[in-house]
């Protein structure tokens with residue numbers, strides 16, 4: 481398949497290139513960048529020298545219909561929806577990594593503070609949390625790839641909610657992310673001196689991933705879910721660790737909860753439910769498409785504590801996008817990813 485990546489010079493774009501260079505069924509044929517237009521991607525990322533030498537094009541010079549079989553959009557939100565509609569009108573299959581197609585138009589306007597400009601295609605987008613919505617993804621021609629925080633949080637919470645182990649009310653998600661989650665663009669809040677030896681919470685109660693998490697969880701309960709989500713920036717290059725707290729809905733021991741999770745994810749190649757007494761660490765998923773999940777029941781406080789970790793740029797972005805491409809194309813789900 482001939483593949484295009486719009487936003488190839490960003491962190492997610494670079495990760496897509498890294499993964500797809502090892503994918504046996506694809507050829508990277510088209511890349512975009514505004515800053516580096518007409519330059520080889522190998523000049524932007526010298527580690528790609530002798531591996532790929534495709535020139536970057538500006539996004540307003542998209543190839544004609546029929547040139548590409550599949551396109552990944554690793555563009556900022558609001559930019560993505562302008563480009564997605566062009567490829568979708570051509571009949572090209574698209575996976576969008578931005579937040580542009582994850583929420584309804586009204587939720588989008590509230591949380592992203594920007595009106596939606598492609599409402600027509602919004603209803604066509606299938607939410608690409610691979611393990612949870614696999615059947616729909618397999619039939620999709622347009623997938624909206626989940627956010628990094630929602631991937632870690634949802635994979636951690638869905639089995640507990642679906643199994644009726646936790647109360648849907650009062651869920652707290654305390655999440656920490658490495659700095660690459662903010663993208664490659666320069667900003668005061670993410671440069672070395674500000675971030676090194678520092679930790680901070682940000683966007684408390686207003687982060688745009690909050691309604692996305694709630695939307696996933698609503699599939700598994702009739703209750704009206706509102707989660708408390710507090711993201712933190714920590715001095716790591718990449719990785720997300722999400723610690724989630726929920727009240728028990730029925731009495732259960734940690735070993736039984738671990739067993740229930742292991743059963744829920746028993747056929748999932750990228751989900752590792754850790755044995756009793758083991759808790760996940762970001763280093764164990766670095767550079768991989770795995771999500772590691774650890775569990776503990778705190779009988780004293782009647783709470784379940786779920787910890788999940790992912791690499792924000794792999795399972796949280798480009799790895800999951802390739803997993804979704806594999807599903808959409810009828811390829812082995814793990815192709816290029818293990």
Ligand SMILES: NC(=O)c1ccc[n+]([C@@H]2O[C@H](COP(=O)([O-])OP(=O)(O)OC[C@H]3O[C@@H](n4cnc5c(N)ncnc54)[C@H](OP(=O)(O)O)[C@@H]3O)[C@@H](O)[C@H]2O)c1
Nearest residue numbers: 487488489490491492513514515554555578661663664797
């Ligand atoms: N980083 C993560 O962990 C992560 C995880 C999940 C989802 N995402 C989402 O994936 C998307 C890409 O994220 P990222 O972290 O890779 O961002 P990034 O590092 O900032 O890269 C953005 C890319 O988009 C291009 N771009 C920027 N403004 C543009 C414009 N106005 N028109 C056309 N192209 C433009 C940039 O090209 P030039 O600068 O070369 O011109 C670059 O290639 C975002 O929507 C983000 O929310 C990111």
